[in-house]
Amino acid sequence: MKQVTILVPAGNVNLSSVVGTLEILTEANEYWRKAGKSSGIEIRVAGVLTELKENNSFYSLNPVDVSTVRKHDLVIIPSISHPKGFAQLIKDNPDLIDWIRKQYKEGAEIASICTGAFLLAATGLLNNKTCSTHWQAENDFKALFPNIDLQTDKLLLAGHGLYTNGGAFSFLNLVLLLVEKYFDRETAVYCSKVFQIDPGRSLQSPFAIFQPQKNHDDEVIIKAQSYIEQNVSEKISFEKLASQLAISRRNFDRRFIKATHNTPVEYMQRVKIEAAKSALERGRKGIFEIMEEVGYSDERAFKDVFKKLTGLSPSDYKARFNKESGFFQDLM
Numbered sequence: 001m002k003q004v005t006i007l008v009p010a011g012n013v014n015l016s017s018v019v020g021t022l023e024i025l026t027e028a029n030e031y032w033r034k035a036g037k038s039s040g041i042e043i044r045v046a047g048v049l050t051e052l053k054e055n056n057s058f059y060s061l062n063p064v065d066v067s068t069v070r071k072h073d074l075v076i077i078p079s080i081s082h083p084k085g086f087a088q089l090i091k092d093n094p095d096l097i098d099w100i101r102k103q104y105k106e107g108a109e110i111a112s113i114c115t116g117a118f119l120l121a122a123t124g125l126l127n128n129k130t131c132s133t134h135w136q137a138e139n140d141f142k143a144l145f146p147n148i149d150l151q152t153d154k155l156l157l158a159g160h161g162l163y164t165n166g167g168a169f170s171f172l173n174l175v176l177l178l179v180e181k182y183f184d185r186e187t188a189v190y191c192s193k194v195f196q197i198d199p200g201r202s203l204q205s206p207f208a209i210f211q212p213q214k215n216h217d218d219e220v221i222i223k224a225q226s227y228i229e230q231n232v233s234e235k236i237s238f239e240k241l242a243s244q245l246a247i248s249r250r251n252f253d254r255r256f257i258k259a260t261h262n263t264p265v266e267y268m269q270r271v272k273i274e275a276a277k278s279a280l281e282r283g284r285k286g287i288f289e290i291m292e293e294v295g296y297s298d299e300r301a302f303k304d305v306f307k308k309l310t311g312l313s314p315s316d317y318k319a320r321f322n323k324e325s326g327f328f329q330d331l332m
Contacts, residue, residue: 001038001039001040001041001042002040002041002042002073002074002182003041003042003044003069003071003072003073003074004025004041004042004043004044004072004073004074004075004076004182005043005044005045005046005066005069005072005074005075005076006018006021006022006043006044006045006046006076006078007046007047007066007075007076007077007078007096007100008045008046008047008048008049008052008061008063008066008078009047009048009077009080009089009092009093009096009119010048010049010092010093010096011080011081011082011089011092011093012080012081012082012083013049013052013078013079013080014078014079014080014081014113014114015052015053015059015060015061016169017078017079017113017114017116017171018045018052018061018078019061020169020171020172020175021076021078021113021171021175022043022045023195024172024175024176024179024191024195025041025043025175025178025179026043027191027194027195028040028041028179028182028183028187028188028190028191029041029043029183031183031187031190031191032183032187040182040183041074041182044064044069045061045063045064046063046064046065046066046068046069047063047066047096048065048066048093048095048096049063050062050063050065051063066096066099072103072106072108073107073108073109074108074109074110074111074178074182075100075103075104075108075109075110075111076111076112076113076116076178077100077110077111077112077113077116077117077119077120078113078114078116079113079114079115079116079134079168079171080115080116080118080119081115085140086115086118086137086140086141086144087144089118089119090118090119090122090144093119093122096119097119097122097123098123100119100120100123100125101123101124101125104123104125104161104162108161109161109162109163110125110161110162110163111162111163111164111174111178112131112133112163112164112165113165113171113174114133114134114165114166114167114168114170114171115133115134115137115167117131117132117133117141117164118133118137118140118141118144120162120164121141121144121145121148125162126145126148126162126164127145127147127148128147128148128149129148129149129159129160129162130148130149130150130151130154130157130159131148131149131150131151131157131162131164132150132151132152132154132155132156132157132164132165132166132204133150133152133164133166133167134152134166134167134168135152135166135167135204135205135207135208135209135211136167136209136211137167138150138152138211139211139213139215139261142213142261143215152166152204152205152208153203153204153205153208153311154166154202154203154204155170155173155201155202155203155204156170156173156174156177156202158177163177163178166204167204167207170201170204172195172197173197173198173199173201175191176188176191176192176197176199179191203311205309205310205311206310206311206312206317206320208310209274210270210271210273210274212225212229212260212267212271213259213260213261213262216259216260218255218258218259220245220247220252220255221255221256221259221260223245224241224245224252224256224264225260225267227241228264228267228268228271229271232271232272232275232293232294232295233292233293233294233295234295235295236268238252238253238264238265241264252264269305269309270309272294272295272296272305273294273305273306273309273310275293275294276290276291276293276294276302276306276314277310277317277321279293279294280314280317280318280321280322281318281321281322281323282322282323283322283324284324287314287315287318290314291314302314
């Protein structure tokens with residue numbers, strides 16, 4: 001029987017990611033047992049806290065002391081945050097970070113839910129590997145862990161006994177993946193039906209909102225970012241912009257990438273596509289009209305960049321998010 005530990009670190013733990021994971025894995029185990037098989041897993045909620053309360057205090061969990069659990073085949077780190085930021089979250093959990101690293105070296109697999117990836121990354125186990133986390137945390141993650149290939153467009157990433165997923169309730173798809181791994185495909189299909197989880201999702205990019213990285217002290221690049229954001233409809237020459245800022249193009253590119261984690265062209269594309277997304281969500285303008293408003297004259301280039309950054313074509317994005325249609329129009 002495999003031993004599964006849902007970890008409770010110090011910090012603002014998202015209780016729903018703990019309870020949701022526990023419920024799905026428990027249901028999978030029950031289904032497995034009803035098929036006449038012995039239990040596939042034993043699950044514990046364990047950590048450094050004796051009580052985990054939801055912010056509204058309507059309900060709570062009482063984890064066991066993680067030091068009392070002797071064997072771990074799978075450790076799951078829930079979604080977690082800290083009022084003083086992720087750097088402080090890491091500082092508050094040094095012993096647990098060492099413990100996670102130790103369990104992995106002793107053969108346990110590690111799965112992180114959403115921003116739980118910060119604690120997994122702090123172990124060093126993700127260095128020079130790929131991972132995902134919530135798109136809102138992208139800038140913080142890249143600043144803290146430049147040696148990790150963060151792919152926030154991906155909903156799930158797995159390899160080397162390490163699992164990460166995107167944001168919020170996409171953790172349901174991660175748990176479904178773990179059910180298939182620790183039980184079988186049939187059990188995963190059953191859980192997807194019981195909990196109504198769409199197993200076909202692979203991207204979180206359709207839900208992402210571009211978060212410009214301005215938490216840096218390069219005033220020249222701040223000016224460049226502002227210029228790009230204020231001239232969405234223009235075809236910007238970065239040679240000219242660099243000259244206006246009294247900086248060489250090569251130095252401009254280098255400083256821009258260091259400050260924003262994007263090349264100038266990537267940053268401009270993200271700003272333009274974010275403006276296009278907002279226009280598609282708001283009203284009834286046609287795609288060609290919106291394309292011109294954000295400075296594209298080549299329809300194919302616009303559609304290619306749009307799909308690269310969102311995972312959807314402009315027409316599919318509009319069909320999904322346009323407020324004129326409404327999510328539940330047929331029911332109201």
